[in-house]
Amino acid sequence: MTTRGDRHRSRYGKYRGGPDPLAPPVDIGEALDAIGEEVMAGYSPERAMREFLRRGGNDQQGLEDLARRVFAKRQELLKRHNLDGTMNEVRELLDRAVLEERKQLARDVDLDDDERTLSEMQLENLPASTAAAVSELSQYQWKSRQAREDYEKIKDLLGREILDQRFAGMKQAMEGATAQDRAAINEMLGDLNELLEKRNRGEDTPEDFDEFMAKHGDFFPESPRDLDELLDTLAQRSAAAQRMLNSMTPEQRAELMQLSAQAFGSPELAAQLDRLDQNLQAARPGLDWGGSAEFSGEEGLGLGDGTGALQDLAELDELAEQLQQSYAGARMDDVDFDALARQLGDDAAVSARQLAELEKALRNNGYLKRGSDGQYRLSPKAMRQLGKSLLRDVAERISGRQGARDVQRSGAAGEFSGATRPWEFGDTAPWDVTRSVLNAVVRSSGEGGPTMPLRLTIDDVEVVDTEARTQAAVALLVDTSFSMALDGRWVPMKKTALALHQLVRSRFRGDALELIGFGRYAEVMQVEQLTALDAMWAKGTNLHHGLLLANRHFRKHPNAQPVLLIVTDGEPTAHLGSDGEAWFSYPPHPLTLANTVQELENARRLGAQTTIFRLGDDPGLARFVDSLARKVDGAVVAPELDDLGVAVVDSYLGSRDARRGSGGGTRGGAGETPDARRSGGWWGERGFWVE
Template structure:
């Protein structure tokens, strides 16, 4: 027998993993969309809240702000100046204590030199560089000061260097010089296009302990160095002019003492040539702590604060074209660890999967729902409407399990077409497949039952083989739902209910009455027909005008295209007509309504009456002028007027439609 080895699968995504189910995410978005939000707003709110035990952007933002407050309270940025001055004063005090008992002129001259030292710490240290200390304790304190400055200054440029130089061994400083030289050589080789990953790995093998960020390639190393240099500049810009000058002089003096001034200047030039952003002015930061911070620690705090500020902006997603890809994953990892990165990736996956599985499309940066998503959201809206219907108002139609069937079976069949919901005729479907297979050369011979090759005689079905059972045709309806989109709908808080009602009615007709023809018309200053995919992402129009005249014209054309259907017209509005369409196609608005507006609107009402289409109007506001208008429409047309609270609008509209349709079937 062959030998087999089993190991962890590493050929890509797990082929046995269950599909990523984002329908629950879409349902959560649907709550916001049915509440009047757009798809982009609903997705943003979902990502802010988080999903399925994953932290959302709001939680990450909260942690960013808490971390920023913690860093700001850590200490003072001028701590290096305070530490240096304290050590310098200690050394001078120790020297004075040694000189005081000595009555010689040399002792007095030395005291005079100490008295003449400048107040500026960096200049004082420079003058004392060649001073011959009498006190051994003072000499050691001064050496400690200079060593501290060297380590802190290098730590401000290379994170972790302070620990690497904890032992003041000349060999350790020489290793730093060798590292800078090799780093320059590597950068120059990369500029010439001669750098390789092997060169970088050799460099890290030699000096990796000096770079605790553990970069994986030269670009990551350059990133860490650039962030450090920018943080050092921000630190200086956070100080007063006097403090800035004194600290800059201290840093320059420390590098000169260490023999690294030329090397660091050359490295800075090389990095600026690669990253022009180093030349841009850096804003300072504010710290609120009381404890003095060393230069390296202060630089780290400033660098982390800068990262957090950028992270806060990216997580806020409050700018044009915002995307989760804008969030720096490495910045999240540095601030909060691997778990936060996993949460961020889970949020990114939601957005990707919604698009990959066909629920969302990105059309030129505009997020839109697909028909598949709208159908699911519409079904949710319909379930809510049915849940709100009182038992006494319920119609039996919505509980039928044979949704989509048009009537009793006739015995005839026909080929299945996309969208058909009639039952499949299994025997005739299999017969069609057999005839097709024989026509294409015959079926492979079947072997005796139970034989190893017995499965070769199976019949393969294709979509064109399917046959559906013909049914008797029921009465069909041409339904036109006219929805007010004017600004007043938003002001009164009724627009969300109108949107949910339109989606619910669409879902009802699609699932229960697929033979009906539905049209949704939105009207404000103009009227326009709305596709199902537009409904979910639709917002109200911030314009003046309630052009019911134009909406009725579009509805009339819809009814005329389906003369064999029963006409049903439903109107949802919160105001009387205040606009009409002129002969040149432009809208005319006036308030109170112009007589011509009312005349033209009522003329369209009369046309609807001649089409035998009853206009059922759902009023969303109590207004005397609106009441007078709709009562006039009811008298002329014979339709009904229903005063509906916004929270029950969907129930009223759907229930009214079901009653009307039930009455038609009984005739």
């Protein structure tokens, strides 16, 4: 009897409806950070993504880890097993049958002496070959019932093993098979061969398959939906059986072929199976019918298990190719997740699915875009995400001290501060309507209760408090000469530009930032262009040309505070001539130095606050940069590479701090952190934040 409680009892089991709905989402941020790093180092986004998928994340197995596990599983199969299992089992049954027969001959006193002698001679002179001995005893008149049963077990074992080679699980299913069962097998094989031969001639119909399954469906528990699906299953197993034969020694192979005739005591079975193999190979010639493997272990495999092991090896080889993703048009969707779960367990399949979801997210969610040349590039969305990450890293590095330029005055149009204040004559700030109405209600309540309609007085009005910041025209000049790439400064330079770009675009939108790369020539660059810029191997550090472009930028924004930030690792070795061509000389020519200094003086006259970030320990560069800073009342910072982004963002944030003071000279030296170099007053009171 079912109780009410029984009807409402919940049952729980493993979720099988697809990907785990409770699995954590893929970490796009970590992937973008890694991909961006590779792109800035000169890799294409496609290759960078492939590299991340290969390597994996902090808590994420990559394709390389999965491929390593696949290889280990393959080696374990080969080193643990050998292919002598069935032969050893047959030899053991044969030895036991012969021993029991000899015992029976010795104790049977009623047996005719001549018959006993003849039987003993037959047993004594059996061939050394197991297959030949089994074949010779096929006509022997057994005196021992136990010996006869053991010999019959040999034929039964061979029949089940040979069937198991083509139909997985048949060894167990046919244990204790009757003559009727064996007849049903022969009938099924005959009908199957006729169906396959019709397919190979192009004469089969869906009705032929339906009729075959209606009659013999019990032999195929996997329930194939059509003949092609049945063909795929049988051909893969048959090809594995052929590879197993190829893996045997010639002696093993010859013995097995000889033993096959004894299977179930029916030579017709071996003939039908040979016919089946030929039909399957004709239907699926593209499978690996000629391969082999070298098993070297001590654990013997039967024919069916050995064929299964060869199938596993083939599946592992396919997985290895899929995980390598080295072929044209490779995608993570190509990986057979079910096969991966079979071979390595569910955890491996989960890891691979997460990588596939990550690849889809990167391609389909707008992080990668295909250019007109067909190549993938980081999209603006990806650049923003990468910039946020870099800026967040910069913020965390500034010793926990966060800040922004000072709030200079309140009450003028600008960004909302979150506060309100009473309206004053001349205010143009927007009203805070909610606060103003509340003031009127409170006032009228004190005068005997609110009246309708509610009347506002000038004393009730409050306006939104705003903070005004002086706009800046910022020029970030980054050295793109070959020495930057040669000495490992290429990626830190790009990270710095991207972090500063993100800060200006997200927090200080009123500022005008221009990125200028200077090598043999200088060029104004978009952040996407600079991020993807390949290393430039042309000689020349044309700071003069870069300063010309920076001053042009400052003149375009006459009402903004000019801020000049220069990142370089070498003295100027080129300048722009009157003909517009770059003039190169190393060591630096006095004319190049004079032109560079002159243009830096022009920047000072425009009011630019200059900071030069000197990379490297070249004494000549240090002397030159220090002299430049003194001439233009600028500053020099000599950061470590890891602190370059911190130093540049730090300088930008403090560039218009009223408490900075004047005077040039050098702040700090190589190896010092920005905080160690700075004095109080560089940070504003309100703090800067990362969106």
